[in-house]
Amino acid sequence: MSQALPERIADPIQMEVFSNRLLAIAEDMGSILIRSSFSSNIKERKDASTALFDAKGRLVAQADHIPIHLGAMIGAVETILARYTLEEMAPGDAFICNDPYLAGGSHLPDISIITPIHHAGQVRFFAGNIAHHADVGGRTPGSTSGTSRTIFEEGIRLPVIRIARAGVIDEDLLALIAFNTRDPEERLLDLRTQIGTNLRGGNMLTALIDRMGWAVVAQAIEDILAYTRRRLLNRIVALPDGAFTFERSMDDDGFPGEKVPIVCTVRISGEQIELDFTGSGPEARGAINLPDSAIKASVYYCVKAVLDPGLMPNQGIIDPIRIFAPPGTIVNPRPPAAVAARAVTSNRLCGAVFGALFQALPPERVMASCNDSTSATSVSGFHPKRGATYVYPESMGGGAGAFADRDGMDAVHVHTVNSTNLPVEALELEYPLLLEEYCFVPDSGGAGRHRGGLGMARQIKVLADGTLFSARSDAHIVSAPGVFGGKSSNVTRILRNPGTDREEVLHSKASGLVLAAGETIRVETLGAGGYGAPHERSLDLLAADLREGKVSQAAAELDYGRDRVLQALERNLI
DSSP: OOOOOOSSOSOHHHHHHHHHHHHHHHHHHHHHHHHHOSSHHHHTTOOEEEEEEETTSOEEEEOSSOTTHHHHHHHHHHHHHHHOOGGGOOTTOEEEEOOTTTSSOSSTTEEEEEEEEEETTEEEEEEEEEEEOSOOOSSSTTSOOTTOOBGGGSOOOOOSEEEEETTEEOHHHHHHHHTTSSOHHHHHHHHHHHHHHHHHHHHHHHHHHHHHOHHHHHHHHHHHHHHHHHHHHHHHHTSOSEEEEEEEEESOSSSSSSOEEEEEEEEEETTEEEEEOTTOOBOOSSSOOOOHHHHHHHHHHHHHHHHOTTSOOSHHHHTTEEEEOOTTBTTBOOTTBOOTTHHHHHHHHHHHHHHHHHTTSOGGGOBOOOOOOOEEEEEEEEETTTTEEEEEEEEEOBOOOOBSSSOOOSSBOOTTOOOOOOOHHHHHHHSSEEEEEEEEETTOSOOSSBOOOOEEEEEEEEOSTTEEEEEEOOOSSOOOOOBTTOOOOOOOEEEESTTSTTOEEOOTTOOOEEEOTTOEEEEEOOOOOOBSOGGGSOHHHHHHHHHHTSSOHHHHHHHHOHHHHHHHHHHHHO
16 A cells, blocks of 8 residues: 655654654554463464554554564455445454455464554554464364465465454354364464454554544654655665575475575665566465465565664555566465465575675675574374363574674574474473473584574474374575575474484475374474685684584584684683
8 A cells, every 4th residue: 555655754753752652552462462362372482463554554563573474464454445444344343364365364374353443433543463373274283284285275264354343252253263273262262362452452542642632643653654765765775776686495395396496686776676586486386385465574574674674664664665476486376376384485585585685785784594494393182181182383493694793693583483482391381292302403504704503403202192293394405505605504304203213304394294102303403604714714713613512523624624623622722
């Protein structure tokens, strides 16, 4: 919903104060949603986001949670406004949706609740939140199998529907949704929390309008969007004109086979910026296709992160950016293509966008490639204490790319996924599982003047027969490249029963494996690329790597040379 915005800021101080008030409301909504939820995926892993929109559907504030969720909430609000007039919305109404093709969603487990906020009889805002539900049905527990071939295999599809009318929740609809999943109690409780979260946000918004007056609020919104847009345009115009292309690849399209390229060309001309994904691979057979809302959220995040990380996340970022993704490709699938594992592709696409944008920047601002992936797993079985089916989802990060002045961060999520790992205490309390190891993966970061961040390992033992395991991962073949002579990372591995005579290396999209009590699953994620030639690394940094066990002596001798390693070891003895 791009609209012309005024360039003059009526009151810069008022704008800044008001912007932080809106952000505080969005953040408070996020805290309420996380603290009040029932499922461990939301209350512990924080796989949820909140945002505020004005009555025109423009994003005015987004809490700092999961970047990929932004596109789905934008898509939900746009779909609502295309279907209903503001006059058809009553105070206390709430809308629910999740479908990528029918309601602007990104994949079915991410369910959005959007609530119109009335003041003096008129819709002034929309409060929105989105939460990843551990299961929404489909053929595989967790509803995120990378081997699904159509969206019909992935769970219950929700177009935009009123789930509450004038403050009264539609209990029949709520039950219909919940009992099409494997853990209806979780769904019922978490969806009620989502509805209540928006009501809390609405109360704070109406109190803000009462205090400031609508005329002041309306002007402040215009000022915020104008300021953000102008600030981004200033960053764009400072870049050199030209076309900059970078390519990253997926291991396969969800099933073993050829690599699938993701190509990004950034075209800059004055204040204009276009991101063109022509050359990307065809629509995938598996569930790694990236729907419209997800590619938009990924691109908005990338432009903000590279050009101006401190920029306020609102419509002012969105309006200047143009995106072209050829239809029928992995970055613009046609219904009913499967999309459950879209986060894996989103992160790889971000790697391509970063690589293209960095070509327009000086070397000191360039970052080596990150892990550009997320290794997500789902474990499911019968919970004897609850007497019901449980579904435990987990997503794991890896290394972040090295910079000109520092090593990359170890074991972090990058790009559009920003959830935490489930703490061991919560995991073993909630599920019949045992976490055997949780650690860095030595030698996983690319060598260089500055080393790429390390990947992480997580090994879980199942304690009951008939436990189901599925994965949606990538970078088992394609590593993260370094820059300016830096070396590439390792690759990801998923092992069944590691260290035993039954050890088995699993495909990145292993789905529906049945495990017996005592079996283990180990996920080791990739690190990131290094920056600069390895021989330029200081002996002090190399000595610290050896001392802390982040790099083995054997690997260090290969990457940095035996003489330098011996010198570094001598420093560790002093």
